[in-house]
Amino acid sequence: MFIRNLSLWCFPGLLLMQVACAQDQAYPIEQVTDGIYYHQGVHEDASKENFGAIANVGFIVGDDCVAVIDSGGSYKEGELLAKAVKQTTDKPVCYVINTHVHPDHLLGNAAFKQAEPSFVGHEKLPAALMARKDFFEKNFAETLGEAYQGAEFISPDQTVAIGEPLTLDLGQREIVLTAYSTAHTDHDLTVMDKNTRTLWTGDLLFIDRIPALDGSINGWIENSKKLQQMDVSYVVPGHGPAGKDQWQQGWQKQLAYLTLIREQIRAIIYDFGTIDQATASVGLTQKDNWILFEDYHRRNVTAAFVELEWE
Amino acid sequence: MVTRPFKTVLISLFTLMLFSAVTVQAAADKEPIWPSLKTAHFGDKEIRENADDLLVLEAPKRAEDAAIVPITIKSLVPQSADKFIKNIHVVIDNNPMPYSANFRLSPELGTVDISTRMRIDEYTYVRAIAEMNDGSLHMVSRFVKASGGCSAPAGKDAAAALARLGKMQIRMRQPTVGEPVQAQVIVSHPNYSGLQYDQKNRKYIPAHFVDDIDISYNDKTLIKVESGISLSEDPSVRFTFTPAEHGKLKAVIHDSKEQEFSMEKDI
Numbered sequence: 001m002f003i004r005n006l007s008l009w010c011f012p013g014l015l016l017m018q019v020a021c022a023q024d025q026a027y028p029i030e031q032v033t034d035g036i037y038y039h040q041g042v043h044e045d046a047s048k049e050n051f052g053a054i055a056n057v058g059f060i061v062g063d064d065c066v067a068v069i070d071s072g073g074s075y076k077e078g079e080l081l082a083k084a085v086k087q088t089t090d091k092p093v094c095y096v097i098n099t100h101v102h103p104d105h106l107l108g109n110a111a112f113k114q115a116e117p118s119f120v121g122h123e124k125l126p127a128a129l130m131a132r133k134d135f136f137e138k139n140f141a142e143t144l145g146e147a148y149q150g151a152e153f154i155s156p157d158q159t160v161a162i163g164e165p166l167t168l169d170l171g172q173r174e175i176v177l178t179a180y181s182t183a184h185t186d187h188d189l190t191v192m193d194k195n196t197r198t199l200w201t202g203d204l205l206f207i208d209r210i211p212a213l214d215g216s217i218n219g220w221i222e223n224s225k226k227l228q229q230m231d232v233s234y235v236v237p238g239h240g241p242a243g244k245d246q247w248q249q250g251w252q253k254q255l256a257y258l259t260l261i262r263e264q265i266r267a268i269i270y271d272f273g274t275i276d277q278a279t280a281s282v283g284l285t286q287k288d289n290w291i292l293f294e295d296y297h298r299r300n301v302t303a304a305f306v307e308l309e310w311e
Numbered sequence: 312m313v314t315r316p317f318k319t320v321l322i323s324l325f326t327l328m329l330f331s332a333v334t335v336q337a338a339a340d341k342e343p344i345w346p347s348l349k350t351a352h353f354g355d356k357e358i359r360e361n362a363d364d365l366l367v368l369e370a371p372k373r374a375e376d377a378a379i380v381p382i383t384i385k386s387l388v389p390q391s392a393d394k395f396i397k398n399i400h401v402v403i404d405n406n407p408m409p410y411s412a413n414f415r416l417s418p419e420l421g422t423v424d425i426s427t428r429m430r431i432d433e434y435t436y437v438r439a440i441a442e443m444n445d446g447s448l449h450m451v452s453r454f455v456k457a458s459g460g461c462s463a464p465a466g467k468d469a470a471a472a473l474a475r476l477g478k479m480q481i482r483m484r485q486p487t488v489g490e491p492v493q494a495q496v497i498v499s500h501p502n503y504s505g506l507q508y509d510q511k512n513r514k515y516i517p518a519h520f521v522d523d524i525d526i527s528y529n530d531k532t533l534i535k536v537e538s539g540i541s542l543s544e545d546p547s548v549r550f551t552f553t554p555a556e557h558g559k560l561k562a563v564i565h566d567s568k569e570q571e572f573s574m575e576k577d578i
Contacts, residue, residue, distance in 0.1 A: 274381065310480075
């Protein structure tokens with residue numbers, strides 16, 4: 001009883017208790033391998049209860065400094081992640097890398113501002129931010145309530161161009177940032193830790209949670225096939241468990257889903273069918289394979305349909 | 312001496328507080344915007360509501376993708392020379408520019424069965440108001456819930472959309488003279504809504520969008536759409552018509568930068 005109350009108290013964040021609670025079950029941080037840490041997001045839509053902590057976020061610790069990869073789905077999650085970094089290491093945060101524009105990966109940025117890190121993203125991230133920030137601001141302030149307060153849309157001060165990977169040195173630890181052509185979004189970025197051969201995929205890979213298409217289905221399939229071939233030991237996906245064991249199967253399952261819906265949508269377009277016909281029939285056999293299928297599947301079909309219409 | 316101006320300040324402060332309290336309350340309650348939209352666009356004309364005997368409006372209960380929400384409008388009464396729907400006004404209450412499109416229809420269209428795709432940013436009523444040739448107005452409406460998650464009304468691949476700007480398609484099955492056939496006109500266009508959201512006036516500043524779609528058969532207009540930023544990227548109009556003889560189906564697209572694109576198909 002007492003312990004339950006205690007963990008409840010951690011949430012509103014009594015200043016003194018927060019430090020003690022940052023690592024408790026309310027915001028667990030897991031070590032993937034040497035120097036690689038992440039918090040696994042829950043498979044839900046963002047809400048006041050989960051304070052937007054629905055995506056995987058984490059950090060890589062070098063000898064000199066720390067790179068944070070995705071900052072959280074709210075200012076509050078950004079704060080919790082910043083605290084987790086402090087509890088893990090006394091090295092400062094020198095980079096905050098955003099894998100793409102979606103709020104569950106980026107709304108925690110402002111919580112790291114004090115450390116004056118360099119914010120890094122895809123060359124098309126600034127444009128994507130401009131186009132969406134008013135919409136996200138309006139919607140997520142409402143969805144997240146208090147947890148949102150403090151959030152800022154911070155544009156990267158360092159960007160990565162397609163075909164020109166950027167290597168950052170954290171001290172005896174090099175990480176390589178690669179920018180992709182349109183896939184999950186039109187500005188996806190991955191991070192590869194050379195020492196441990198750990199690949200942070202951002203939302204180019206979803207495990208267990210249904211992939212959400214906000215870019216190009218053709219591009220996503222193409223890029224997934226390339227990424228699947230990479231020589232890596234550990235993978236931190238954008239959603240779902242990180243580690244050694246599940247990612248190969250993860251790529252396969254994601255490719256199977258995307259390829260299947262593409263094939264079925266193409267058939268409907270070829271037959272002069274409509275979006276409504278597609279959302280009513282395409283990919284329904286995949287229903288039990290994915291968490292949140294009902295929430296995102298028809299959206300994926302809709303987005304893919306209007307792309308494939310131009311083939 | 313000092314009290315008077317102070318009092319005035321106090322009063323205005325109080326009024327200000329009251330006012331903001333009211334604004335906040337209104338925002339929280341989502342006070343219906345329709346009465347003021349109705350006055351703005353239709354004056355004091357009477358609009359017959361729930362006109363289900365005349366019109367069908369199909370819209371999903373939930374906008375799966377805020378950027379692409381398919382809607383279909385059908386008339387239950389065929390167009391004829393003496394009784395026909397002249398205009399179908401589409402109003403999306405909570406969009407930045409609620410008055411979203413006007414479909415001007417020819418009596419020669421025969422059957423009214425029109426689909427298009429809209430941007431829907433938030434929980435809203437979508438309304439189709441049929442204006443008959445006698446001037447009477449008849450409305451049907453549907454409530455659409457906003458999409459969740461990362462869905463935003465912004466385009467998904469701005470570069471790709473711009474690269475094929477103006478590319479058009481007229482998609483249809485092989486038509487038979489005298490038989491109704493479905494056709495779809497699509498134009499690749501970012502239908503860019505402008506970025507600056509003016510919170511106070513509840514509107515965006517428009518930038519680059521398709522403002523007119525003219526679809527004709529043998530030089531007689533079947534459908535003319537006056538449109539705006541509520542239309543999705545790559546605007547699409549699907550409709551049914553019956554070619555009475557062989558001829559030419561033509562679509563002409565005009566945008567806010569005075570660009571024009573057109574395409575023809577022989578039938």
